[in-house]
Amino acid sequence: MSGRGRTPVGGRAVRLLPPGSVTDRGDGRPQILRVRGRSVAWVPPLVLLIAIVVIDYNTAREFRIISWLVLVPGISAAICGVWTTAGFAVLATLTYLVGDSVLPNEYQAGPADFMLSAIGGTLATLACAVRVRAERRGTHLADVTETIRRTMLRPLPPGWGGLDHAAVYLTADEQAEVGGDFYDIQPGPHGTRVLVGDVQGKGLSAVEAAAALLSTFREAGYHEADLATVAERLEIRMVRHVAHVNALGREDADRFATAVLLNFPVNDPDTLESVVFGHDPPLIVGADGVRQLPPGDALPLGLAALTGTTAPPPVLRTPLAAGETVLLTTDGVTEARDGDDVFYPLATEVTRAVAADPRIAEPARLVAFVRDGTLRHCGGVLADDTTVFALRRRPGPTGPPRS
Structure with a gap:
């Protein structure tokens, strides 16, 4: 595996260290010999x-x-x-x-x-x-x-929000712990909300923008009853962040973020609500095959003013059967290239794998499959930060989440 990353263990995103790496012993000196x-x-x-x-x-x-x-x-x-x-x-x-x-x-x-x-x-x-x-x-x-990483990509308990989940996060920079990719699950009284996104550009300014969006999502995702309102709050937060950076006179002010906002309604377990902000639409993976969520017509976060309207983007409602897994990735996966400059065929590869073994649709297996396939396709050299996130409703009633 190239670089540091996260691999699914018990539904949580855990850091990987290269084999044989030196670890800290707690007194400021590494463990040597x-x-x-x-x-x-x-x-x-x-x-x-x-x-x-x-x-x-x-x-x-x-x-x-x-x-x-x-x-x-x-x-x-x-x-x-x-x-x-x-x-x-x-x-x-x-x-x-x-x-x-x-x-x-x-x-x-x-x-x-x-x-x-x-x-x-x-x-x-x-x-x-x-x-x-x-x-x-x-x-x-x-x-x-590490504190910054845990603040942005906070550890998610197994079954958080009534979802089985697994995540892999790989940074293109081996020395970096965090980048412009972000994801989170926010349970609330109106359903379990999920946000996955990718801030345009790289560096600490991209991390700063991602942190701003995550903080807004964690509050709005819990309190707001309508997913469209959550989407509107995210758009406003991105615009405010860009305005603040502009006021500081920084050269990295022109930022936007592609994202996918999901809601697993409390009282409608057979439906998935979504808003896609110029991001690659999620795949729904099940034993019967793979299908793609509608992309919608929302622009990336921070660019809604280009449409000339202040109305929030429409929320798409998609049937979601029991046992189906929602697969979300950033463009580090879909834009991974091989030696012939060919993009990684995510949907094709997942479809082939599920047809051969339906258990691949399980979140942890699916994330591991996509991670390994992406790294194999690009020869282990990542051109961009890469996130793979898979979620599936747990069977049985969960009731309104309280956290």
Whole structure:
């Protein structure tokens, strides 16, 4: 898999780390050379120190490598903590004094190499302090980024809002945790609302716009009885956000967002309500096949003024049978290209897979299938942030959601 992402586990979106990656141990330093939870990073410099002493002792007097002890704190500085490195700096210097003094005067390295060992140990300790400080700063920044990610793409409990769900989120930038793609489920007294979207452009300004839309969705999606009103609130929020950015004089003010807004009505389990804001329409996947939701005629969020009307977009009502899964993706999926510049045929591939195995329609299986197919099609190189989100009503009455 390319980059960091999310994979469906128990209905939640969880972060993936590449195999063999270094993880934080909680004190600002990564876990390097640990066995059963205990650090053994001190072993390599200690082994090097012993090896230098043994080799120096068992070779001819003209072949002196005792001054190589300066390498010991240098190795420690790269993988150990500050106090451990300082200890090796002192130990290496003392070992040099003892090792050099046991030889006759004509074979002793002398004070010059002693100064080399002492100064080398001091510099290694200082370098280790700089490295550890940088690691702690990196860990802090990673925590901030993780907090932003969890605020935007908050963890969704299994069965949230009466829906079985699974999500995969892959960023085109390996170092990024979040991008312009966003999704959420908001249960409420009027039904369970779902929002998936993609802010135009990249960078932190796209994340900022996505956060603005999500905050509005979480409030309006809960309180507003009419899905058209929720859609109108999202449009107004995008326009306000753009106006605010314009007032600040920023160059990234011209933003819009494609999105899909869904509602699973409380009292009508056989119907799905939707508003598609210039986004790829969702697919409805079931054991009997695959069909696409109507695209509607709503423009992307932030561009409604181009229609010359202030009326909210119409809400489309689509039959939704029990056991059917709604599949939503961003253009990171549909615009993924292979070596021949051919787009990933999402609907065709899903149709073929469901025909071969109807269990693919289950949310977790479906999301994993689309994720793997997209990465395989583009050779693991994502040109854009990629979101795959699948939802299915849980069987049986759920009642009005309260959260």
